[in-house]
Amino acid sequence: MRVLLTGGGTGGHIYPALAIAKYLQRKEKQVEILYVGTERGLESDIVPRSGFTFRTIEVSGLKRSLSFDTIKTFWKLTKGIRQAHSIIREFKPDIVIGTGGYVCAPVLFVARLMGHLTVIHEQNVYPGLTNRFLSRFVHRVCISFADAEKYLSKYKQKVILTGNPRASEVIQVDKDSAHRAGTELGLDRKLKTVVVVSGSRGAKPINEAVMNMLEEVARQDVFQLLYITGKVHYDEIMKRVRDKKLDKARTILVRPFVYEMPELLSQTDLLIGRAGASTIAELTAMGVPAVFIPSPYVTANHQELNARWVVEHGGGVMIRESELTGKRLFDTVFSLVSNPQQLAAMSESSRTLGMPDALENIYRVMKELLTVTKT
Structure with missing residues:
Protein backbone atom coordinates (compact mmCIF):
# COMPACT_ATOMS: atom_id res chain seq x y z
CA MET A 1 0.00 0.00 0.00
CA VAL A 170 -3.30 8.06 24.45
CA ILE A 171 -5.09 4.91 25.62
CA GLN A 172 -2.00 2.78 24.97
CA VAL A 173 -0.34 3.94 28.20
CA ASP A 174 0.72 1.13 30.54
CA LYS A 175 0.49 1.40 34.34
CA ASP A 176 4.23 1.12 34.97
CA SER A 177 5.16 4.00 32.67
CA ALA A 178 2.32 6.10 34.09
CA HIS A 179 3.47 5.43 37.66
CA ARG A 180 7.06 6.27 36.73
CA ALA A 181 6.03 9.55 35.08
CA GLY A 182 3.98 10.55 38.12
CA THR A 183 6.93 9.88 40.42
CA GLU A 184 9.29 11.90 38.23
CA LEU A 185 6.85 14.82 38.24
CA GLY A 186 6.61 14.69 42.02
CA LEU A 187 2.89 13.90 42.25
CA ASP A 188 1.45 13.09 45.68
CA ARG A 189 -0.92 10.15 45.22
CA LYS A 190 -2.85 11.10 48.36
CA LEU A 191 -4.18 14.24 46.67
CA LYS A 192 -6.43 14.86 43.69
CA THR A 193 -4.43 16.00 40.67
CA VAL A 194 -5.46 19.09 38.71
CA VAL A 195 -3.37 19.89 35.63
CA VAL A 196 -3.15 23.28 33.94
CA VAL A 197 -1.98 23.22 30.32
CA SER A 198 -1.56 26.61 28.71
CA GLY A 199 0.05 25.34 25.51
CA SER A 200 3.65 24.90 24.35
CA ARG A 201 3.99 28.68 24.03
CA GLY A 202 1.73 29.52 26.93
CA ALA A 203 -1.49 31.54 27.06
CA LYS A 204 -1.17 34.78 28.99
CA PRO A 205 -4.82 35.06 30.22
CA ILE A 206 -4.70 31.52 31.60
CA ASN A 207 -1.31 32.14 33.18
CA GLU A 208 -2.55 35.31 34.86
CA ALA A 209 -5.65 33.62 36.25
CA VAL A 210 -3.60 30.72 37.59
CA MET A 211 -1.05 33.07 39.18
CA ASN A 212 -3.89 34.92 40.89
CA MET A 213 -5.26 31.76 42.48
CA LEU A 214 -2.00 30.14 43.63
CA GLU A 215 -2.21 31.47 47.17
CA GLU A 216 -5.63 29.82 47.55
CA VAL A 217 -4.22 26.60 46.10
CA ALA A 218 -1.40 26.67 48.66
CA ARG A 219 -3.87 27.06 51.56
CA GLN A 220 -5.98 23.97 50.77
CA ASP A 221 -5.12 20.27 50.94
CA VAL A 222 -7.73 18.70 48.68
CA PHE A 223 -5.78 18.81 45.40
CA GLN A 224 -2.34 19.43 43.97
CA LEU A 225 -1.95 21.72 40.98
CA LEU A 226 0.52 20.74 38.29
CA TYR A 227 1.03 23.94 36.35
CA ILE A 228 2.52 23.44 32.88
CA THR A 229 3.45 26.98 31.84
CA GLY A 230 4.88 26.56 28.37
CA LYS A 231 8.64 27.00 27.91
CA VAL A 232 8.36 30.63 26.84
CA HIS A 233 6.79 31.75 30.13
CA TYR A 234 8.44 29.36 32.59
CA ASP A 235 11.26 31.58 33.90
CA GLU A 236 8.99 34.58 34.36
CA ILE A 237 6.32 32.54 36.13
CA MET A 238 8.79 30.79 38.41
CA LYS A 239 10.14 34.19 39.44
CA ARG A 240 6.63 35.30 40.36
CA VAL A 241 6.01 32.04 42.23
CA ARG A 242 9.21 32.58 44.24
CA ASP A 243 8.29 36.20 44.89
CA LYS A 244 5.02 34.95 46.41
CA LYS A 245 7.09 32.43 48.43
CA LEU A 246 5.05 29.58 46.97
CA ASP A 247 7.84 27.61 45.30
CA LYS A 248 7.96 25.18 48.27
CA ALA A 249 4.18 24.80 48.58
CA ARG A 250 3.19 21.13 48.83
CA THR A 251 0.17 21.53 46.55
CA ILE A 252 1.88 23.48 43.75
CA LEU A 253 4.11 21.96 41.08
CA VAL A 254 5.38 24.07 38.16
CA ARG A 255 6.87 22.60 35.00
CA PRO A 256 7.76 24.24 31.65
CA PHE A 257 6.66 21.24 29.59
CA VAL A 258 5.63 17.60 30.00
CA TYR A 259 6.55 15.16 27.26
CA GLU A 260 4.68 12.20 28.81
CA MET A 261 1.22 13.75 28.51
CA PRO A 262 -0.69 10.46 27.99
CA GLU A 263 0.98 9.07 31.13
CA LEU A 264 0.09 12.25 33.03
CA LEU A 265 -3.51 12.27 31.79
CA SER A 266 -3.99 8.73 33.10
CA GLN A 267 -3.42 10.17 36.60
CA THR A 268 -5.29 13.45 36.15
CA ASP A 269 -8.58 14.09 37.96
CA LEU A 270 -9.30 17.44 36.27
CA LEU A 271 -7.63 19.39 33.47
CA ILE A 272 -7.68 23.15 32.87
CA GLY A 273 -6.86 24.31 29.37
CA ARG A 274 -7.86 25.22 25.84
CA ALA A 275 -10.36 23.29 23.76
CA GLY A 276 -8.35 22.18 20.77
CA ALA A 277 -9.63 19.12 18.95
CA SER A 278 -6.67 16.90 19.86
CA THR A 279 -6.93 17.88 23.52
CA ILE A 280 -10.61 16.94 23.59
CA ALA A 281 -9.93 13.67 21.77
CA GLU A 282 -7.33 12.74 24.38
CA LEU A 283 -9.47 13.78 27.36
CA THR A 284 -12.61 11.97 26.23
CA ALA A 285 -10.70 8.82 25.31
CA MET A 286 -9.38 8.65 28.87
CA GLY A 287 -12.46 10.08 30.60
CA VAL A 288 -10.75 13.14 32.07
CA PRO A 289 -13.13 15.99 33.02
CA ALA A 290 -12.04 19.50 32.09
CA VAL A 291 -12.45 23.18 32.76
CA PHE A 292 -12.25 24.53 29.22
CA ILE A 293 -11.03 28.05 28.50
CA PRO A 294 -11.46 28.20 24.69
CA SER A 295 -9.13 30.42 22.72
CA PRO A 296 -11.11 33.33 21.23
CA TYR A 297 -8.37 33.91 18.65
CA VAL A 298 -9.07 30.92 16.40
CA THR A 299 -11.00 30.83 13.14
CA ALA A 300 -14.81 30.76 13.50
CA ASN A 301 -14.43 30.45 17.28
CA HIS A 302 -14.18 26.70 16.74
CA GLN A 303 -12.67 25.99 20.17
CA GLU A 304 -15.79 27.26 21.91
CA LEU A 305 -17.89 24.98 19.69
CA ASN A 306 -15.62 22.07 20.62
CA ALA A 307 -15.89 22.85 24.33
CA ARG A 308 -19.64 23.39 24.22
CA TRP A 309 -20.11 19.92 22.72
CA VAL A 310 -18.35 18.30 25.69
CA VAL A 311 -20.04 20.55 28.26
CA GLU A 312 -23.52 19.86 26.87
CA HIS A 313 -22.84 16.13 27.30
CA GLY A 314 -21.68 16.56 30.89
CA GLY A 315 -17.95 16.01 30.42
CA GLY A 316 -16.72 19.40 31.56
CA VAL A 317 -17.42 23.05 32.24
CA MET A 318 -16.45 26.14 30.27
CA ILE A 319 -15.19 29.58 31.27
CA ARG A 320 -14.83 32.08 28.44
CA GLU A 321 -11.55 33.96 28.46
CA SER A 322 -13.42 37.27 28.79
CA GLU A 323 -14.97 35.99 32.05
CA LEU A 324 -11.82 34.39 33.45
CA THR A 325 -10.45 35.49 36.82
CA GLY A 326 -8.29 33.78 39.39
CA LYS A 327 -11.14 33.64 41.89
CA ARG A 328 -13.63 32.17 39.45
CA LEU A 329 -11.13 29.57 38.29
CA PHE A 330 -10.23 28.50 41.84
CA ASP A 331 -13.86 28.39 42.97
CA THR A 332 -14.79 26.25 39.95
CA VAL A 333 -11.92 23.83 40.45
CA PHE A 334 -12.34 23.53 44.22
CA SER A 335 -16.07 22.92 43.86
CA LEU A 336 -15.49 20.09 41.41
CA VAL A 337 -12.64 18.28 43.16
CA SER A 338 -14.42 18.57 46.53
CA ASN A 339 -17.35 16.61 45.13
CA PRO A 340 -16.13 13.10 44.22
CA GLN A 341 -19.55 11.98 42.96
CA GLN A 342 -19.85 14.92 40.56
CA LEU A 343 -16.28 14.48 39.33
CA ALA A 344 -16.85 10.77 38.76
CA ALA A 345 -20.05 11.49 36.82
CA MET A 346 -18.21 14.02 34.63
CA SER A 347 -15.45 11.49 34.04
CA GLU A 348 -17.95 8.87 32.91
CA SER A 349 -19.74 11.38 30.66
CA SER A 350 -16.42 12.38 29.11
CA ARG A 351 -15.51 8.74 28.48
CA THR A 352 -18.80 8.05 26.71
CA LEU A 353 -17.86 10.76 24.18
CA GLY A 354 -14.46 9.27 23.50
CA MET A 355 -13.65 7.26 20.40
Whole structure:
Protein backbone atom coordinates (compact mmCIF):
# COMPACT_ATOMS: atom_id res chain seq x y z
CA MET A 1 0.00 0.00 0.00
CA ARG A 2 1.32 3.43 -0.98
CA VAL A 3 -0.12 6.27 1.11
CA LEU A 4 0.43 9.98 0.67
CA LEU A 5 -0.35 12.02 3.80
CA THR A 6 -0.62 15.78 4.00
CA GLY A 7 -1.52 18.27 6.68
CA GLY A 8 0.28 21.16 8.24
CA GLY A 9 0.60 24.50 9.93
CA THR A 10 -0.28 23.37 13.47
CA GLY A 11 0.23 20.31 15.60
CA GLY A 12 -3.53 19.76 15.51
CA HIS A 13 -3.19 18.89 11.83
CA ILE A 14 0.20 17.18 11.93
CA TYR A 15 -0.11 14.76 14.85
CA PRO A 16 -3.33 13.09 13.62
CA ALA A 17 -1.62 12.45 10.28
CA LEU A 18 1.42 10.96 12.01
CA ALA A 19 -0.85 8.81 14.17
CA ILE A 20 -2.41 7.42 10.99
CA ALA A 21 1.04 6.82 9.49
CA LYS A 22 2.26 4.89 12.55
CA TYR A 23 -0.92 2.84 12.69
CA LEU A 24 -0.56 1.88 9.03
CA GLN A 25 2.98 0.67 9.70
CA ARG A 26 1.60 -1.65 12.38
CA LYS A 27 -1.33 -2.91 10.31
CA GLU A 28 0.23 -3.30 6.87
CA LYS A 29 3.20 -5.57 6.21
CA GLN A 30 4.13 -3.59 3.15
CA VAL A 31 3.32 0.11 3.31
CA GLU A 32 5.17 3.06 1.84
CA ILE A 33 4.32 6.47 3.28
CA LEU A 34 5.11 9.91 1.93
CA TYR A 35 4.25 13.08 3.83
CA VAL A 36 3.78 16.34 1.90
CA GLY A 37 3.88 19.65 3.76
CA THR A 38 5.40 23.10 3.52
CA GLU A 39 8.90 24.21 4.37
CA ARG A 40 7.66 26.95 6.71
CA GLY A 41 5.13 24.87 8.65
CA LEU A 42 5.82 22.96 11.87
CA GLU A 43 5.60 19.76 9.85
CA SER A 44 9.02 20.47 8.29
CA ASP A 45 10.57 19.80 11.70
CA ILE A 46 8.14 17.31 13.27
CA VAL A 47 7.68 14.88 10.36
CA PRO A 48 11.36 14.18 9.53
CA ARG A 49 12.02 13.68 13.26
CA SER A 50 9.30 11.02 13.21
CA GLY A 51 11.20 9.10 10.54
CA PHE A 52 8.86 9.58 7.57
CA THR A 53 9.85 10.67 4.08
CA PHE A 54 8.96 14.34 3.69
CA ARG A 55 8.48 16.51 0.60
CA THR A 56 7.43 20.15 0.40
CA ILE A 57 5.35 22.38 -1.84
CA GLU A 58 4.80 26.14 -1.77
CA VAL A 59 1.39 27.36 -0.64
CA SER A 60 -0.07 29.89 1.79
CA GLY A 61 -3.48 30.92 3.06
CA LEU A 62 -5.69 33.32 1.15
CA LYS A 63 -6.07 36.83 2.51
CA ARG A 64 -9.59 38.13 3.06
CA SER A 65 -8.86 41.48 1.39
CA LEU A 66 -7.44 42.14 -2.06
CA SER A 67 -3.81 43.22 -1.89
CA PHE A 68 -0.39 42.49 -3.35
CA ASP A 69 -0.16 39.62 -0.83
CA THR A 70 -3.29 38.10 -2.42
CA ILE A 71 -1.59 38.11 -5.82
CA LYS A 72 1.49 36.45 -4.34
CA THR A 73 -0.73 33.84 -2.69
CA PHE A 74 -2.39 32.94 -5.99
CA TRP A 75 1.03 32.65 -7.61
CA LYS A 76 2.19 30.33 -4.82
CA LEU A 77 -0.98 28.28 -5.15
CA THR A 78 -0.38 27.80 -8.86
CA LYS A 79 3.20 26.78 -8.14
CA GLY A 80 2.02 24.47 -5.34
CA ILE A 81 -0.42 22.76 -7.70
CA ARG A 82 2.37 22.07 -10.19
CA GLN A 83 4.62 20.75 -7.41
CA ALA A 84 1.83 18.57 -6.02
CA HIS A 85 1.15 17.15 -9.47
CA SER A 86 4.82 16.27 -9.90
CA ILE A 87 5.08 14.57 -6.48
CA ILE A 88 1.87 12.58 -6.94
CA ARG A 89 2.82 11.48 -10.44
CA GLU A 90 6.20 10.30 -9.16
CA PHE A 91 4.94 8.59 -5.97
CA LYS A 92 1.83 6.97 -7.48
CA PRO A 93 -0.16 6.66 -4.22
CA ASP A 94 -2.99 4.18 -3.76
CA ILE A 95 -4.73 6.70 -1.51
CA VAL A 96 -4.18 10.32 -0.42
CA ILE A 97 -5.21 11.51 3.06
CA GLY A 98 -5.37 15.10 4.27
CA THR A 99 -5.75 16.23 7.88
CA GLY A 100 -6.19 19.96 7.39
CA GLY A 101 -4.21 23.11 6.77
CA TYR A 102 -3.64 25.08 3.57
CA VAL A 103 -1.22 22.54 2.15
CA CYS A 104 -4.06 20.03 1.78
CA ALA A 105 -5.93 22.10 -0.81
CA PRO A 106 -3.57 21.69 -3.80
CA VAL A 107 -2.51 18.15 -2.83
CA LEU A 108 -6.02 16.68 -2.43
CA PHE A 109 -7.50 18.67 -5.31
CA VAL A 110 -4.78 17.56 -7.73
CA ALA A 111 -4.90 13.97 -6.48
CA ARG A 112 -8.65 13.83 -7.13
CA LEU A 113 -8.23 15.26 -10.63
CA MET A 114 -5.57 12.64 -11.31
CA GLY A 115 -8.00 9.86 -10.33
CA HIS A 116 -6.53 8.88 -6.97
CA LEU A 117 -8.59 7.90 -3.93
CA THR A 118 -8.88 10.79 -1.50
CA VAL A 119 -9.86 11.12 2.17
CA ILE A 120 -9.84 14.11 4.50
CA HIS A 121 -10.05 14.15 8.27
CA GLU A 122 -11.63 17.07 10.16
CA GLN A 123 -10.70 17.44 13.81
CA ASN A 124 -13.05 20.23 14.94
CA VAL A 125 -16.81 20.63 15.33
CA TYR A 126 -16.72 23.48 12.81
CA PRO A 127 -14.74 22.34 9.74
CA GLY A 128 -11.85 24.47 8.59
CA LEU A 129 -11.94 26.46 5.36
CA THR A 130 -9.70 24.03 3.47
CA ASN A 131 -11.73 20.97 4.45
CA ARG A 132 -15.02 22.69 3.64
CA PHE A 133 -13.65 23.40 0.18
CA LEU A 134 -12.28 19.89 -0.33
CA SER A 135 -15.43 18.13 0.93
CA ARG A 136 -17.11 18.54 -2.45
CA PHE A 137 -14.29 16.74 -4.28
CA VAL A 138 -12.89 13.97 -2.07
CA HIS A 139 -14.24 10.44 -1.77
CA ARG A 140 -14.67 10.38 2.03
CA VAL A 141 -14.80 12.94 4.85
CA CYS A 142 -13.90 11.58 8.29
CA ILE A 143 -15.04 13.67 11.25
CA SER A 144 -14.10 13.71 14.94
CA PHE A 145 -17.36 15.16 16.30
CA ALA A 146 -20.85 14.09 15.34
CA ASP A 147 -21.91 17.76 15.34
CA ALA A 148 -19.55 18.48 12.44
CA GLU A 149 -21.91 16.68 10.07
CA LYS A 150 -24.43 19.53 10.12
CA TYR A 151 -21.82 21.85 8.60
CA LEU A 152 -21.20 19.33 5.82
CA SER A 153 -24.83 18.42 5.14
CA LYS A 154 -24.40 18.86 1.36
CA TYR A 155 -21.97 15.96 1.35
CA LYS A 156 -23.43 13.79 4.13
CA GLN A 157 -23.36 10.67 1.94
CA LYS A 158 -19.57 10.71 2.16
CA VAL A 159 -19.23 11.89 5.80
CA ILE A 160 -18.22 9.22 8.34
CA LEU A 161 -17.81 9.67 12.11
CA THR A 162 -14.45 8.10 12.98
CA GLY A 163 -13.10 10.12 15.92
CA ASN A 164 -9.70 11.76 16.21
CA PRO A 165 -6.56 9.60 15.77
CA ARG A 166 -5.02 11.13 18.90
CA ALA A 167 -7.67 9.36 20.97
CA SER A 168 -6.29 5.99 19.93
CA GLU A 169 -2.73 6.89 20.87
CA VAL A 170 -3.30 8.06 24.45
CA ILE A 171 -5.09 4.91 25.62
CA GLN A 172 -2.00 2.78 24.97
CA VAL A 173 -0.34 3.94 28.20
CA ASP A 174 0.72 1.13 30.54
CA LYS A 175 0.49 1.40 34.34
CA ASP A 176 4.23 1.12 34.97
CA SER A 177 5.16 4.00 32.67
CA ALA A 178 2.32 6.10 34.09
CA HIS A 179 3.47 5.43 37.66
CA ARG A 180 7.06 6.27 36.73
CA ALA A 181 6.03 9.55 35.08
CA GLY A 182 3.98 10.55 38.12
CA THR A 183 6.93 9.88 40.42
CA GLU A 184 9.29 11.90 38.23
CA LEU A 185 6.85 14.82 38.24
CA GLY A 186 6.61 14.69 42.02
CA LEU A 187 2.89 13.90 42.25
CA ASP A 188 1.45 13.09 45.68
CA ARG A 189 -0.92 10.15 45.22
CA LYS A 190 -2.85 11.10 48.36
CA LEU A 191 -4.18 14.24 46.67
CA LYS A 192 -6.43 14.86 43.69
CA THR A 193 -4.43 16.00 40.67
CA VAL A 194 -5.46 19.09 38.71
CA VAL A 195 -3.37 19.89 35.63
CA VAL A 196 -3.15 23.28 33.94
CA VAL A 197 -1.98 23.22 30.32
CA SER A 198 -1.56 26.61 28.71
CA GLY A 199 0.05 25.34 25.51
CA SER A 200 3.65 24.90 24.35
CA ARG A 201 3.99 28.68 24.03
CA GLY A 202 1.73 29.52 26.93
CA ALA A 203 -1.49 31.54 27.06
CA LYS A 204 -1.17 34.78 28.99
CA PRO A 205 -4.82 35.06 30.22
CA ILE A 206 -4.70 31.52 31.60
CA ASN A 207 -1.31 32.14 33.18
CA GLU A 208 -2.55 35.31 34.86
CA ALA A 209 -5.65 33.62 36.25
CA VAL A 210 -3.60 30.72 37.59
CA MET A 211 -1.05 33.07 39.18
CA ASN A 212 -3.89 34.92 40.89
CA MET A 213 -5.26 31.76 42.48
CA LEU A 214 -2.00 30.14 43.63
CA GLU A 215 -2.21 31.47 47.17
CA GLU A 216 -5.63 29.82 47.55
CA VAL A 217 -4.22 26.60 46.10
CA ALA A 218 -1.40 26.67 48.66
CA ARG A 219 -3.87 27.06 51.56
CA GLN A 220 -5.98 23.97 50.77
CA ASP A 221 -5.12 20.27 50.94
CA VAL A 222 -7.73 18.70 48.68
CA PHE A 223 -5.78 18.81 45.40
CA GLN A 224 -2.34 19.43 43.97
CA LEU A 225 -1.95 21.72 40.98
CA LEU A 226 0.52 20.74 38.29
CA TYR A 227 1.03 23.94 36.35
CA ILE A 228 2.52 23.44 32.88
CA THR A 229 3.45 26.98 31.84
CA GLY A 230 4.88 26.56 28.37
CA LYS A 231 8.64 27.00 27.91
CA VAL A 232 8.36 30.63 26.84
CA HIS A 233 6.79 31.75 30.13
CA TYR A 234 8.44 29.36 32.59
CA ASP A 235 11.26 31.58 33.90
CA GLU A 236 8.99 34.58 34.36
CA ILE A 237 6.32 32.54 36.13
CA MET A 238 8.79 30.79 38.41
CA LYS A 239 10.14 34.19 39.44
CA ARG A 240 6.63 35.30 40.36
CA VAL A 241 6.01 32.04 42.23
CA ARG A 242 9.21 32.58 44.24
CA ASP A 243 8.29 36.20 44.89
CA LYS A 244 5.02 34.95 46.41
CA LYS A 245 7.09 32.43 48.43
CA LEU A 246 5.05 29.58 46.97
CA ASP A 247 7.84 27.61 45.30
CA LYS A 248 7.96 25.18 48.27
CA ALA A 249 4.18 24.80 48.58
CA ARG A 250 3.19 21.13 48.83
CA THR A 251 0.17 21.53 46.55
CA ILE A 252 1.88 23.48 43.75
CA LEU A 253 4.11 21.96 41.08
CA VAL A 254 5.38 24.07 38.16
CA ARG A 255 6.87 22.60 35.00
CA PRO A 256 7.76 24.24 31.65
CA PHE A 257 6.66 21.24 29.59
CA VAL A 258 5.63 17.60 30.00
CA TYR A 259 6.55 15.16 27.26
CA GLU A 260 4.68 12.20 28.81
CA MET A 261 1.22 13.75 28.51
CA PRO A 262 -0.69 10.46 27.99
CA GLU A 263 0.98 9.07 31.13
CA LEU A 264 0.09 12.25 33.03
CA LEU A 265 -3.51 12.27 31.79
CA SER A 266 -3.99 8.73 33.10
CA GLN A 267 -3.42 10.17 36.60
CA THR A 268 -5.29 13.45 36.15
CA ASP A 269 -8.58 14.09 37.96
CA LEU A 270 -9.30 17.44 36.27
CA LEU A 271 -7.63 19.39 33.47
CA ILE A 272 -7.68 23.15 32.87
CA GLY A 273 -6.86 24.31 29.37
CA ARG A 274 -7.86 25.22 25.84
CA ALA A 275 -10.36 23.29 23.76
CA GLY A 276 -8.35 22.18 20.77
CA ALA A 277 -9.63 19.12 18.95
CA SER A 278 -6.67 16.90 19.86
CA THR A 279 -6.93 17.88 23.52
CA ILE A 280 -10.61 16.94 23.59
CA ALA A 281 -9.93 13.67 21.77
CA GLU A 282 -7.33 12.74 24.38
CA LEU A 283 -9.47 13.78 27.36
CA THR A 284 -12.61 11.97 26.23
CA ALA A 285 -10.70 8.82 25.31
CA MET A 286 -9.38 8.65 28.87
CA GLY A 287 -12.46 10.08 30.60
CA VAL A 288 -10.75 13.14 32.07
CA PRO A 289 -13.13 15.99 33.02
CA ALA A 290 -12.04 19.50 32.09
CA VAL A 291 -12.45 23.18 32.76
CA PHE A 292 -12.25 24.53 29.22
CA ILE A 293 -11.03 28.05 28.50
CA PRO A 294 -11.46 28.20 24.69
CA SER A 295 -9.13 30.42 22.72
CA PRO A 296 -11.11 33.33 21.23
CA TYR A 297 -8.37 33.91 18.65
CA VAL A 298 -9.07 30.92 16.40
CA THR A 299 -11.00 30.83 13.14
CA ALA A 300 -14.81 30.76 13.50
CA ASN A 301 -14.43 30.45 17.28
CA HIS A 302 -14.18 26.70 16.74
CA GLN A 303 -12.67 25.99 20.17
CA GLU A 304 -15.79 27.26 21.91
CA LEU A 305 -17.89 24.98 19.69
CA ASN A 306 -15.62 22.07 20.62
CA ALA A 307 -15.89 22.85 24.33
CA ARG A 308 -19.64 23.39 24.22
CA TRP A 309 -20.11 19.92 22.72
CA VAL A 310 -18.35 18.30 25.69
CA VAL A 311 -20.04 20.55 28.26
CA GLU A 312 -23.52 19.86 26.87
CA HIS A 313 -22.84 16.13 27.30
CA GLY A 314 -21.68 16.56 30.89
CA GLY A 315 -17.95 16.01 30.42
CA GLY A 316 -16.72 19.40 31.56
CA VAL A 317 -17.42 23.05 32.24
CA MET A 318 -16.45 26.14 30.27
CA ILE A 319 -15.19 29.58 31.27
CA ARG A 320 -14.83 32.08 28.44
CA GLU A 321 -11.55 33.96 28.46
CA SER A 322 -13.42 37.27 28.79
CA GLU A 323 -14.97 35.99 32.05
CA LEU A 324 -11.82 34.39 33.45
CA THR A 325 -10.45 35.49 36.82
CA GLY A 326 -8.29 33.78 39.39
CA LYS A 327 -11.14 33.64 41.89
CA ARG A 328 -13.63 32.17 39.45
CA LEU A 329 -11.13 29.57 38.29
CA PHE A 330 -10.23 28.50 41.84
CA ASP A 331 -13.86 28.39 42.97
CA THR A 332 -14.79 26.25 39.95
CA VAL A 333 -11.92 23.83 40.45
CA PHE A 334 -12.34 23.53 44.22
CA SER A 335 -16.07 22.92 43.86
CA LEU A 336 -15.49 20.09 41.41
CA VAL A 337 -12.64 18.28 43.16
CA SER A 338 -14.42 18.57 46.53
CA ASN A 339 -17.35 16.61 45.13
CA PRO A 340 -16.13 13.10 44.22
CA GLN A 341 -19.55 11.98 42.96
CA GLN A 342 -19.85 14.92 40.56
CA LEU A 343 -16.28 14.48 39.33
CA ALA A 344 -16.85 10.77 38.76
CA ALA A 345 -20.05 11.49 36.82
CA MET A 346 -18.21 14.02 34.63
CA SER A 347 -15.45 11.49 34.04
CA GLU A 348 -17.95 8.87 32.91
CA SER A 349 -19.74 11.38 30.66
CA SER A 350 -16.42 12.38 29.11
CA ARG A 351 -15.51 8.74 28.48
CA THR A 352 -18.80 8.05 26.71
CA LEU A 353 -17.86 10.76 24.18
CA GLY A 354 -14.46 9.27 23.50
CA MET A 355 -13.65 7.26 20.40
CA PRO A 356 -10.51 5.30 21.27
CA ASP A 357 -10.95 3.17 18.13
CA ALA A 358 -10.56 6.21 15.84
CA LEU A 359 -7.49 4.86 14.04
CA GLU A 360 -9.18 1.53 13.33
CA ASN A 361 -12.22 3.42 12.02
CA ILE A 362 -10.09 5.50 9.64
CA TYR A 363 -8.19 2.41 8.53
CA ARG A 364 -11.51 0.69 7.76
CA VAL A 365 -12.60 3.66 5.62
CA MET A 366 -9.36 3.40 3.66
CA LYS A 367 -9.62 -0.37 3.13
CA GLU A 368 -13.25 -0.15 2.03
CA LEU A 369 -12.37 2.50 -0.54
CA LEU A 370 -9.47 0.43 -1.85
CA THR A 371 -11.62 -2.71 -1.99
CA VAL A 372 -14.43 -0.99 -3.90
CA THR A 373 -11.92 0.40 -6.40
CA LYS A 374 -10.32 -3.01 -7.01
CA THR A 375 -13.69 -4.65 -7.61
